[in-house]
Amino acid sequence: MKEYKTKEQKRKFYDSGEWKQLRSKIKKRDNYECQECKRNGFVRIDTNEYSESARRKKIQLVVHHIKELEHHPELALDEDNLETVCVDCHNKEHGRDFGKKQPNKWQHDEKW
Ligand SMILES: [Zn+2]
Numbered sequence: 001m002k003e004y005k006t007k008e009q010k011r012k013f014y015d016s017g018e019w020k021q022l023r024s025k026i027k028k029r030d031n032y033e034c035q036e037c038k039r040n041g042f043v044r045i046d047t048n049e050y051s052e053s054a055r056r057k058k059i060q061l062v063v064h065h066i067k068e069l070e071h072h073p074e075l076a077l078d079e080d081n082l083e084t085v086c087v088d089c090h091n092k093e094h095g096r097d098f099g100k101k102q103p104n105k106w107q108h109d110e111k112w
């Protein structure tokens with residue numbers, strides 16, 4: 001089984017065509033909306049005011065591994081383990097375990 005423990009291994013994964021394909025599929029599946037914001041009942045953008053394409057540009061979205069890649073490499077490409085979130089929620093999601101001292105830890109991670 002593949003491992004994604006080192007930065008290099010992760011980089012390779014996030015750089016793979018397989019991931020890039022799946023990532024856009026997941027975003028499409030999730031309607032290009034942050035699932036976490038949705039759960040919290042936020043509507044970030046007034047959809048009447050922006051075209052769909054403008055709206056997509058306004059929010060930076062990442063596809064997040066619910067169970068982390070590092071600990072669950074077998075779920076790396078499992079659609080049920082993936083969801084679309086905005087950068088803000090993504091930082092919160094990971095920041096929760098690490099505290100506020102490393103806010104940029106994941107900045108270069110799943111965006112690839
Ligand atoms: Zn969000």
Ligand SMILES: [Zn+2]
Pocket residue numbers: 063064065090093094110
């Ligand atoms: Zn994540």
